[in-house]
Amino acid sequence: RVGELRFTIIGVFKERIATFGQSEIARESVIVPFGLLKSYAGTDSVKVLYAQAATPEAVPSLTKDVEGLLRSRHRTGALYNIQNLTAILDAARNISLAVSAVLLAVGSVTLIISGVGIMNIMLVTVTERTREIGMRKAIGAPNREILYQFLIEALIISSLGATAGIAIALAIPALARPFLPEGVTIPISGLSIVVAFLVSCSTGMIFGYLPASRAAKLQPTEALRYE
Numbered sequence: 643r644v645g646e647l648r649f650t651i652i653g654v655f656k657e658r659i660a661t662f663g664q665s666e667i668a669r670e671s672v673i674v675p676f677g678l679l680k681s682y683a684g685t686d687s688v689k690v691l692y693a694q695a696a697t698p699e700a701v702p703s704l705t706k707d708v709e710g711l712l713r714s715r716h717r718t719g720a721l722y723n724i725q726n727l728t729a730i731l732d733a734a735r736n737i738s739l740a741v742s743a744v745l746l747a748v749g750s751v752t753l754i755i756s757g758v759g760i761m762n763i764m765l766v767t768v769t770e771r772t773r774e775i776g777m778r779k780a781i782g783a784p785n786r787e788i789l790y791q792f793l794i795e796a797l798i799i800s801s802l803g804a805t806a807g808i809a810i811a812l813a814i815p816a817l818a819r820p821f822l823p824e825g826v827t828i829p830i831s832g833l834s835i836v837v838a839f840l841v842s843c844s845t846g847m848i849f850g851y852l853p854a855s856r857a858a859k860l861q862p863t864e865a866l867r868y869e
Contacts, residue, residue, distance in 0.1 A: 647682070649674065701726050753841070756803065757849035764796055764853035775857055776865025785858040792854035793847060800846020804839045811838075 643649070649672070680686045695704045705726050712722055768775070775788060812835075815828035822828075 701728055753845050757845045760796055760799055760846050761849040761852060763799065764792060764850050765856070767795070768792065768853050768857045772860065772865050772868040775860050776862045776868065779860065779862040780866065789854045789858040792857050793850055796846045796850025796854065797843055800843050800850075801839070803846075804842035807842070808835055808838060
C-alpha cells in the first residue's frame with residue numbers, strides 16, 4: 643500500500659548493486675508502471691533514467707545506444723546529460739590501489755617491528771635460561787633439540803599475536819556496521835585471514851631463529867657457570 647493505492651508485488655531486486663551514490667534506488671524504493679506514475683504524480687516529465695549493462699564490457703556500447711535513443715526522441719539543442727560509472731569505477735580502482743599500497747607498506751613495517759620484538763623477547767629468554775640450557779646439553783640434549791625448542795616458542799608467541807590480531811580485525815567490521823550507510827559492507831575473505839596468520843607465524847620463526855641458534859650453540863661448561 644502506497645498512500646491510498648494498493649499494489650501487488652510481482653518481484654523484488656535480486657541484490658543491491660553498488661552505484662557509488664549515482665542511483666536513487668534504495669531498499670525502500672518502489673517501481674511502478676510509468677502510466678500509473680503519470681496519473682498519480684500529475685506529470686509526464688522524466689528527470690532521470692537508469693540503465694544497467696549486462697556486463698562491465700557492455701557499458702560503452704550501452705552508453706552510445708542510450709545517447710542515440712535520446713537524440714532521436716528530442717529536438718536538436720535539447721539539454722540532457724548521460725553519465726556512466728566507468729570514470730567513477732576507474733577513480734575508485736586507483737584509490738583502492740593507492741590505499742592497498744599504503745596498507746602494504748604499513749603492514750610490512752608493523753611485521754618488522756613485531757619480528758624485532760619477538761627476537762628481543764627470545765634473546766632475553768635465552769639469557770634467563772642459560773643455566774637450564776647448559777644442564778640440558780650436559781645430560782646429552784643435542785643442539786637441534788635446543789634449536790627446535792626455542793623456534794617452537796617463537797612460533798607460539800607469533801601465533802598468539804596473529805590470533806589476537808585476526809580477532810580484532812573481525813570485530814572492527816561488526817562494531818562499525820551500525821554506523822555504515824545502508825548496503826556498505828567491509829568484506830574480509832577467509833583467504834586473507836589464512837595468509838595473515840601464515841605470514842605472522844613465518845615472521846616469528848624468521849626473527850626467532852637468531853635467539854634459537856644462539857641458544858643451541860652455547861657451550862655447556864660456560865652455560866653452567868653463567869650467573
